[in-house]
Amino acid sequence: MKIAIIGATGFGGAELIRLLHGHSKVEAIDVFTSSEVGEQYSNKYPSMIQIYDQPLLEINYSKLAQYDVIFASTPAGVTSTLFEPLMNKDVVLIDLSGDFRLKNLEDYENWYGKKSAKQQYVDKAVYGLTEWAKENVKGSTFISNPGCYPTAALLSTIPLYKEDLVIPGTCIIDAKSGVTGSGNSLVKSSHFCEANENISIYKMNKHQHIPEIEQGLKMFAGTEDTITFSTHLVPMMRGILSTTYINVKEGTTEDMIQRAFEEAYKDAPFVRLIEEAGMFGTNRVRGTNYCDIHWDLDERTNRLTVVAAIDNLVKGAAGQAIQNMNVLFGYDEMDGLDQIPLYM
Amino acid sequence: MKIAIIGATGFGGAELIRLLHGHSKVEAIDVFTSSEVGEQYSNKYPSMIQIYDQPLLEINYSKLAQYDVIFASTPAGVTSTLFEPLMNKDVVLIDLSGDFRLKNLEDYENWYGKKSAKQQYVDKAVYGLTEWAKENVKGSTFISNPGCYPTAALLSTIPLYKEDLVIPGTCIIDAKSGVTGSGNSLVKSSHFCEANENISIYKMNKHQHIPEIEQGLKMFAGTEDTITFSTHLVPMMRGILSTTYINVKEGTTEDMIQRAFEEAYKDAPFVRLIEEAGMFGTNRVRGTNYCDIHWDLDERTNRLTVVAAIDNLVKGAAGQAIQNMNVLFGYDEMDGLDQIPLYM
Amino acid sequence: MKIAIIGATGFGGAELIRLLHGHSKVEAIDVFTSSEVGEQYSNKYPSMIQIYDQPLLEINYSKLAQYDVIFASTPAGVTSTLFEPLMNKDVVLIDLSGDFRLKNLEDYENWYGKKSAKQQYVDKAVYGLTEWAKENVKGSTFISNPGCYPTAALLSTIPLYKEDLVIPGTCIIDAKSGVTGSGNSLVKSSHFCEANENISIYKMNKHQHIPEIEQGLKMFAGTEDTITFSTHLVPMMRGILSTTYINVKEGTTEDMIQRAFEEAYKDAPFVRLIEEAGMFGTNRVRGTNYCDIHWDLDERTNRLTVVAAIDNLVKGAAGQAIQNMNVLFGYDEMDGLDQIPLYM
Amino acid sequence: MKIAIIGATGFGGAELIRLLHGHSKVEAIDVFTSSEVGEQYSNKYPSMIQIYDQPLLEINYSKLAQYDVIFASTPAGVTSTLFEPLMNKDVVLIDLSGDFRLKNLEDYENWYGKKSAKQQYVDKAVYGLTEWAKENVKGSTFISNPGCYPTAALLSTIPLYKEDLVIPGTCIIDAKSGVTGSGNSLVKSSHFCEANENISIYKMNKHQHIPEIEQGLKMFAGTEDTITFSTHLVPMMRGILSTTYINVKEGTTEDMIQRAFEEAYKDAPFVRLIEEAGMFGTNRVRGTNYCDIHWDLDERTNRLTVVAAIDNLVKGAAGQAIQNMNVLFGYDEMDGLDQIPLYM
DSSP: OEEEEESTTSHHHHHHHHHHTTOTTOOEEEEEESSSTTOBHHHHOGGGTTTOOOBEEEOOHHHHTTSSEEEEOOOTTTHHHHTGGGTTSSSEEEEOSSTTTOSSHHHHHHHHOSOOOOHHHHHHOEEOOHHHHHHHHHTOSEEEOOOHHHHHHHHTTHHHHHTTOBOTTOOEEEEEEOGGGGOSSOOGGGBHHHHTTOOEEESTTTOTHHHHHHHHHHHHHOOOOOOEEEEEEOSSSSOEEEEEEEEBOTTOOHHHHHHHHHHHTTTOTTEEEOSOGGGOOGGGGTTSOOEEEEEEEETTTTEEEEEEEEOTTIIIIIHHHHHHHHHHHTOOTTTTTOOOOOOO | OEEEEESTTSHHHHHHHHHHTTOTTOOEEEEEESSSTTOBHHHHOGGGTTTOOOBEEEOOHHHHTTSSEEEEOOOTTTHHHHTGGGTTSSSEEEEOSSTTTOSSHHHHHHHHOSOOOOHHHHHHOEEOOHHHHHHHHHTOSEEEOOOHHHHHHHHTTHHHHHTTOBOTTOOEEEEEEOGGGGOSSOOGGGBHHHHTTOOEEESTTTOTHHHHHHHHHHHHHOOOOOOEEEEEEOSSSSOEEEEEEEEBOTTOOHHHHHHHHHHHTTTOTTEEEOSOGGGOOGGGGTTSOOEEEEEEEETTTTEEEEEEEEOTTIIIIIHHHHHHHHHHHTOOTTTTTOOOOOOO | OEEEEESTTSHHHHHHHHHHTTOTTOOEEEEEESSSTTOBHHHHOGGGTTTOOOBEEEOOHHHHTTSSEEEEOOOTTTHHHHTGGGTTSSSEEEEOSSTTTOSSHHHHHHHHOSOOOOHHHHHHOEEOOHHHHHHHHHTOSEEEOOOHHHHHHHHTTHHHHHTTOBOTTOOEEEEEEOGGGGOSSOOGGGBHHHHTTOOEEESTTTOTHHHHHHHHHHHHHOOOOOOEEEEEEOSSSSOEEEEEEEEBOTTOOHHHHHHHHHHHTTTOTTEEEOSOGGGOOGGGGTTSOOEEEEEEEETTTTEEEEEEEEOTTIIIIIHHHHHHHHHHHTOOTTTTTOOOOOOO | OEEEEESTTSHHHHHHHHHHTTOTTOOEEEEEESSSTTOBHHHHOGGGTTTOOOBEEEOOHHHHTTSSEEEEOOOTTTHHHHTGGGTTSSSEEEEOSSTTTOSSHHHHHHHHOSOOOOHHHHHHOEEOOHHHHHHHHHTOSEEEOOOHHHHHHHHTTHHHHHTTOBOTTOOEEEEEEOGGGGOSSOOGGGBHHHHTTOOEEESTTTOTHHHHHHHHHHHHHOOOOOOEEEEEEOSSSSOEEEEEEEEBOTTOOHHHHHHHHHHHTTTOTTEEEOSOGGGOOGGGGTTSOOEEEEEEEETTTTEEEEEEEEOTTIIIIIHHHHHHHHHHHTOOTTTTTOOOOOOO
16 A cells, blocks of 8 residues: 655644554655745654655655555545545545535535535545444545544534434534644644643634534434534644533433443443543553543433543644545555554 | 631732732731641742741640631631631631531531531621621621632622622523632642643532622522533632523613623722623633623524633632721721732 | 833743742832733733733833833843943943843854954953952942853852862862753643753753853852863753862962851841752742852862752752842842742 | 563552553563452553453463563562562563662662662673663663663763763752652652642752762763762653763864764664754653753853753653663564654
């Protein structure tokens, strides 16, 4: 397998290289960029000195068409047009941006404030929440990789909606993310002296992942729901903890909830149902593709609290992209991803 | 003023000393303890070497009765009996523990799992959420200082309930705290390699601050409500960010919400209504008694999100205790507390 | 006292405001800047909302001349000319930059790579390492405030050189600093995901504080020496720990070392000689003007290790500047600076 | 290969499991312990739930003798006797503690304050600083794995001593370590609120790694030298940065230094000579077995500064132990260790 990565200088791209380095089928990885062409990749990521010293290559479609897989890890608004010339080539495309996620183009333009990709390409893209989209991913050549927050939010709620255990209109998702979620650009909120020893809230009721979560609930659980979703910035580098509050229907028991999760994820090697809250935390998944889920039903309020933990750069980005590649090509789903988390 | 602090070796006690050091009326501070008697205080808090080198004194009631104010910063279950012999003495008592907060003793025993204080003493204690209890504090000699989470939760919700803008039964409070909230005892969850680069959830639906928040809503807004409340541990030392989600009643406008908050806190020097989310974060109040509040009303869901930020050791403990002392004695409310936060 | 601060938007300026807010003699503080004129200061430092909301004022010499004290907290290369028109006015000038520190202009130009200030003004400036320059500061109207690293390095070595206990040519200073030392500009090394969980070294053998330390040894101990000095960036916000290694002369005993330090700092309220290493650390001085010093003599090598801890923004910048102001005006040396460190 | 790990509940043991999980020759890993027998390993390290759920096994010599390799990751003073019954069995022993490192038993007893192992076993143990001991490791069945600090210190100084470029008696090593270096026991210095936002110094001139470094210089460079060595605790989890200061002999040029390092490590896949200081930092090696080295020669003082960065748990413990296992068995030296560092 020969792999190309476009937009490789961001954290998502660096993480793709880190994980693909250990993939048994990958023979070559090349990195493409729209700026800094010629610069050695390890100048930007000195962690890779002597390991991955390749130069950044200019984006060239005839060259790109010769790879087996192209990952795009570019900002929103870029792959919407960048991928067009590659759509009919014999190459698998996996986009990590939000450009092909929202099937309703109006939603994209409203929430992203950018011009959307063309409907035909958005339609073609398979929304690759791997655990729920496996069959579609298998037959596809174009994957739109889910956002980090939606991955955590959807994995922890789809089983509940699907089994009709919860009351629509009551779902509130309070998400917390580490600073890598904002990427490596030099903005004030990522300055050490601003992010450290601080927790803050951002994009209140305006986050572009809101319609993606709602679409996912419809797509995979068949439920139209309107949710509340908030995002907080936490002084750590990696990790998302997503806390979902949702009212259960009368008659919903703990057993029914447990069975819904177990049934949903019995064949999902990366989803772990964690029995005790004390065993749960974002450091338990650091650096890996796992999604840990824990829940508690409050009898006082008949409200269910579900927490999910992922590494936003892995299951929330590069890892799930590779997981999708594995499923698409029929490889072992864990190839390149079978690691023990870097707990401490 | 001569001040005694019992249980002074915890973070709450150390913070009392730090803040009282700058109080214009305080002439002497003595520290009492049930263990390590005789040890120099600055051996435990070397930050205070040459500033506060006093020895830890043995608890002695006849001595204690000679102080003007006694602060107790002991763990739950201690002041319930420790304070008894001092109840009829001419000394102001301010308890920072949970022992006298819950007026319903059954609630205390259920949620704390400990034997409660006697009803007569619990009845005597004024629950000192200063902004809402000022008149009662003035005439009192015995203050039960609020918990850290309830302080943030109540300050951000009472105005809404009081003005009848929100729908009971819909209130969910997702709180996040720094590690000082767990005190200085050596437990696994406070080990640097466990707490750092991690966010976790604890005491799901079991936190003893739940009945305290519900009691506060009843006490200050006259509303009986049952809430959902969760607590997360964040990799920072100080700070609580409390995110409240609550449905507004039909007809509630942004103006009505803003007026409710402005009216409630127009004479509250420590409550700041923050207009922009970007200005809001726990680092904006670090080391001080401020409580910052910001809110956003989501038109898609008719749900209101209110965030409050406090320093858990100051407004959430020692600072509010001193604020109560100031109000009780008729001092300037900001005496000892008029500091600019240690932003970075 | 009416105070003006030029270059107030940096960390040094914000720290001046934080500390001056508690100074008993200060009636007014105004902030001046070369950009963002008119912006409310608390927009940049939202920690100060409702506390310090003044607008940034345009730099205007006739206005500036009416203040009692002007602090400049501008980058190197600015006050060298900015202060010129104020030199003969009846106003005390205190410069926190490096522009007037090096008496030898060639040194300035070599190490800073900028054009130096004029010799006459450099000559006029009193190098305000307060503990050693008290008498000169008293009679002065123009203070050049020491650098953060030199403050820690000089306070921990001058007594040794002065008492002739150590061997010139053997002094190595290994310094470690928190990220506030790099200021609030958005550079890669201050990005949370670069600074966090990382320790690095920078400006090896090229740091502009090298000649300042050597000049200080000559100025206050009368010794010409050439030192080695290294600076490391540590994942914390505040604090400098300076570790000095130096060979002692034959016959130098522990008693002689201890007496040298005690004698040197017997009247210095901010210097604390710490007896046990376990009591020593940068968090013991956080937010305050203290300089903690601890040492150990190794009998195997006859080498002395001296560690000093300061808060780089306080004793290393704004705090020492205020200490100098206090000494210059004959105020209590601790006015505005008598705080207990924010240990946790 | 069947692997046993004794003392597996510490960080060193957990790290062995994490790395061996990706080793191509390892079929089984079992964990042995003197306490908590029967407990599931993933209860202690919930990061390993569903990945490594094995129970902790009781230490039993006849069982242990059936493994191919036994790693001991126990505290100092344990393997000195624990390994005795295994010495003549057909099993490779790799000890990560300090018990068999110091060939001079008196040194052990003086610096560790414990009873040493028997001379015959200490003599048998090969000190496994892999890059310099490869030939000895190959023929051995008993490896004493180096300490974390000595690994960084020796890799950055042996080439200089060996090529006779430096002046004995001038070597000062200022080391900085993350908190995992102190292990997972609950001590005050590892409490989040003590370690965070703090840098401190410990065991001044008393660290047990001092004689190990001096022995290494003699063993691999043939030089008897007495060094100064200091250790600092830095608020991060992983990583050691070791800064060495040493005077060069007259005539030593930059070229000679560069050649010494290049020659020494031309066949060392884990040692990276980093050209620019900006590329260097402990985060560049996190989670991996790399040792990065950078140096600068100061012409003013003729003093050389060498910095080395390792992950203390990998190259400083578990990783080097596996590297030694690979060399000993003739496997690819990078098996299980060929990973890209977790930069952010």
